[in-house]
Amino acid sequence: MKVVAFNGSARKGGNTAAMIKAALAPxxxxxxxxxxxxxxxxxxxxxxxxxxCFQNKDQRCAVNNDFINDCIEKMVExxxxxxxxxxxxANVTTEMKALIDRCAFVARANDTMxxxxxxxxxxxxxRGGAIHTFNSLNHFFFISExxxxxxxxxxxxxxxEKGDVTGDDEGMGTMAKLGENMAWLLKKLHV
Numbered sequence: 001m002k003v004v005a006f007n008g009s010a011r012k013g014g015n016t017a018a019m020i021k022a023a024l025a026p027x028x029x030x031x032x033x034x035x036x037x038x039x040x041x042x043x044x045x046x047x048x049x050x051x052x053c054f055q056n057k058d059q060r061c062a063v064n065n066d067f068i069n070d071c072i073e074k075m076v077e078x079x080x081x082x083x084x085x086x087x088x089x090a091n092v093t094t095e096m097k098a099l100i101d102r103c104a105f106v107a108r109a110n111d112t113m114x115x116x117x118x119x120x121x122x123x124x125x126x127r128g129g130a131i132h133t134f135n136s137l138n139h140f141f142f143i144s145e146x147x148x149x150x151x152x153x154x155x156x157x158x159x160x161e162k163g164d165v166t167g168d169d170e171g172m173g174t175m176a177k178l179g180e181n182m183a184w185l186l187k188k189l190h191v
């Protein structure tokens with residue numbers, strides 16, 4: 001089994017990456033392969049609504065001059081997907097929005113190809129807006145007919161400067177519980 005995580009932050013290795021890594025650790029401890037993909041610095045753009053993915057039905061976006069098709073391939077190969085984003089003006093980053101829009105569109109064009117994969121959202125905020133970010137990420141999973149495990153609180157952490165989130169004990173604990181629950185669910189689904 002494999003879980004691929006996408007960090008939608010514009011900063012590599014920052015607070016969102018730390019939160020995602022805290023969720024991945026219990027998965028790895030259970031023998032599940034993980035991969036963290038940082039979107040920072042990658043060439044990404046939003047959906048251009050050409051609808052060619054509905055014509056081609058090849059599990060790819062017709063716009064092939066950026067990083068999205070690599071992401072789609074990783075999602076197709078994975079059993080679980082984690083999407084993490086810092087909160088930018090009470091929503092996901094533009095990088096994460098491009099990923100969500102294009103991957104979800106291609107998935108729907110190809111017989112809802114992420115159906116019944118396991119998905120989890122991770123939101124990070126300085127102070128507020130994380131619930132909306134969390135909800136925006138979860139909308140991707142729900143419209144893709146994915147299965148979403150919970151934790152013992154909403155999957156969010158708080159911090160501004162790089163590394164601050166590691167001092168959010170409740171947020172880090174929530175990530176650990178999320179990883180445990182995701183591992184449990186993946187094992188139940190793959191018996």
